[in-house]
Amino acid sequence: MTLGTANIEANLKDLTSRPHLAGLPEDLESAEVVAERWKNDGLLVIKPKYNVLLSYPDDNNLNRVTLTSDDGSVIIQTNGTEKVYDSAQAKTVNPFLAYTPNGTVNSTKLFYGNYGALEDLQKLASVVGNASLQGSIIIMRYGSIFRGDKIMHAQYFGAIGAILYNDPADYAPFGTTADQVYDQKWYMPPSGAQRGSVLILDGDPLTPIYPSTDYMYRLKEENVKYLPKIPAQPIGYAEAQVILQYLEGNEVPVQWRGALPNVTYRYGGELHNGSDAWSLGAIDPTSGTATMLEITRVLGEMYKNGFRPRRSLMFCSWGAEEYGLIGSMEYVQEYVKVPSAYDAPGQTVYDKWMRVNRNNITDEPKLAYGLGSGSDFFSFDQLVGSSNMDARYTYNSAEQRNIASHPLYHTSYEVFSMMKKFVDPDFTAHRTMGQFIGVLVLLLSETPVLQFNVTRYTMALMQAMNNLKPNDPTILDPLRNAINDFGKTAEDFVARSKLMDRE
Template sequence: MAGLPEDLESAEVVAERWKNDGLLVIKPKYNVLLSYPDDNNPNRITLTSGDGLVIIQTNGTEKVYDSTQPKTVNPFLAYTPNGTVNSTKLFYGNYGTLEDLQTLASVVGNASLQGSIIIMRYGSIFRGDKIMHAQYFGAIGAILYNDPANYAPFGTTANQVYDQKWYMPPSGAQRGSVLILDGDPLTPIYPSTDYMYRLKEENVKYLPKIPAQPIGYAEAQVILQYLEGNEVPVEWRGALPNVTYRYGGELHNGSDAWSLGSIDPTSGTATMLEITRVLGEMYKNGFRPRRSLMFCSWGAEEYGLIGSMEYVQEYVKVLGARIVSYLNVDSAVQGNHTILVKTAPMLFDIIVEASKMVPSAYDAPGQTVYDKWMRVNRNNVTNEPKLTYGLGSGSDFFSFDQLVGSSNMDARYTYDSAEQRNIASHPLYHTSYEVFSMMKNFVDPDFTAHRTMGQFIGVLVLLLSEAPVLQFNVTRYTTALMQTMNNLKPNDPTVL
């Protein structure tokens, strides 16, 4: 976790590896606002009966399956305030989207939501937006959980979830930041250097004002069983057994008072270290790239892309003038099926070229990444591989995309969504079960996908650095803009 001694130790290991590989290592320093839970006093949620008897008190921890694994931080949501809230009103808000809570308010009444606690399931939107939406509608607290419909689609018995499969077990709880701003919240727009003016915490509108806590779905099941009110529509229903999903209301008989990361980001770090090792050997043997290569290991990504954002904010003018491309390998491997690429349109052709040079993971000899890509994810109109234009805001590419304006890419090896029943993400995301053994047992047993991703990114790096003339196809950018414009028009003709 960012800011802790273990995180510094990991950074020092990466720095030492890079020095040994012949890289010049620099360590920019920023002073940023982070939040941590109390390891000795886990956050808990208590449901009590009218006479004060405890129906359930959440554990605040996750079940330990392997006592040899290093201890991880207890489940919490970074940047939510400390505090204890009590309410006799509990509501279920589905995914917590603005539309979901508008529907909830229309059913139970806006006044009923004032002073309530809202329980919502993960998925559909960023967790921070769920909390801010609940706050906007008058809630004084929020609860998040991973519904089996999205994270354990084949069932929740012991042989269907971790540690027998890679699906979320009953006690699993997803940690994460709820900050809706990227970078240090006290110095928006500006780098968090020692001399920078800082806002007061109470004046930062991007920080939530209500307590919130993630829990396991076994605990959510008990809480949801006590909800009253009308049943929710089919699309709001999850897959918890023995639960009738209801909107909720007054609790007439009671009141309701991050991790090791074998996928995110360790798979990306391991892949990048292998790339720098190979390039370091080439450098020692006389190789000199035509264009400079910079490898970055960012801190505090999970809190809100803080390390990368602060760096870009400090050097945005220089970066904007010089950067050709930023290649993101945060979660390099989250499955062993095929490659998944999000990119700027102008990189399309060079990405396809690189994919034709690299063997496909877990396929017959002679099969390339491109061959598998075309077989399982072909654009039948253009007869090209499908990829996504535009990267969004989910990882460290964001500041390069939105502030620097370079042509960037995020790539990973991923799972077969149809085979996995369209799960919301890799199921153990941000839990204490995202460990090395999980990766080896359920995701990439031979680490072939890691090798493939390392080769793919490595080839792409060389193509971008060595080509006398960059292979940027501006026509694709024009086409992408036209497609985006056409997609907007049917939804809202007044936009363009």
């Protein structure tokens, strides 16, 4: 049984033919496609349902940012949409930030807050004064921290509204001319605007910790402290360029400066003669779903031919991940008591991994311990403490001038043609990742005694502790002793597991 690149390509093309914003009919249609495929492959399919709080933009009333002059004439009004490069592309949701409140805010004060990190806004406040930030609007660039934290930080410092944009320094590092951005390259074009959730809690905000089943008690929306209280809107950097050109005040330090042409980055405050009145997902997450469908097809064929794994295998496709890992979080909260290519001939994935990312101390590929909170593994990792992993092919960061993520992330340009043209034209990387995950699944399901090398946790814990810089280093002595004790026990566990009967 082999995985086919043509099958993966067809899966991705089909799944990206419709937008799949959580809770809408198109998303249900995509879920039904996956469910039907799994049934045909011989899998038992279950469909748990949850009632959760989601938010949507109003396509009849576009979200806009308007800059007006003293006499009321409009200097610039943002489009509230993105430029369409392919007329055949399916309609996508217009740029918005999920869970920001509806409303219109007006201010004569506009400030630039860099990435919106706490230290950025503390620096801004120290320059312009805390009082000046009260009742203002703050424009910040994407990157460095979670977008929801940017909004909450602006709110904390007294802003009544926030604007986010993708600066070319982070998303179009080779320039903003037409030949250097989408649809000629995979970098952010001038009108691109990143959608996304700003919820700083994972899961349904109305039922924190608990599953959002029909019988569950729900908080009132106005009492949820994790929801922002100020409106916010993402815009394209071409629109941000015009707005930033009108800022006055002192120039910002070098590390705050982006790469917008003809812009002198300033802290802002007084406006120059004026007053300030998610998508098809070809990379995130659908490329993974397309590959998973091919894995389940092959395993389904093996099952029909008599294969029975020693351990149960569960393949999951959750909704509302982009809103805050809601589908997977609610599932884990409900079932919390129930323990988610282009190489030279002859080279393996392991060979390539060793060549580009070797751990010189252990002489093995580097592993990044700690999965963070960026995807559906978070609930399993942080709530139930299961063993989890995430694997991916990614770009060479040095060649891409250290961009933070794939540049078209959460824009309407994250489409099948972009994947086909710029990322994985022949779907070799997809197939290789599918083969890797498929073999790993078989090993984990068939090996009688799983050889967990828990001594790795000792190294990870020690490294995490060494990253702490307390004023009094002796305060960490009890923690260091506990890690050392764990290390001895871990070594004993590994030694004993190797003596167990493998069959």
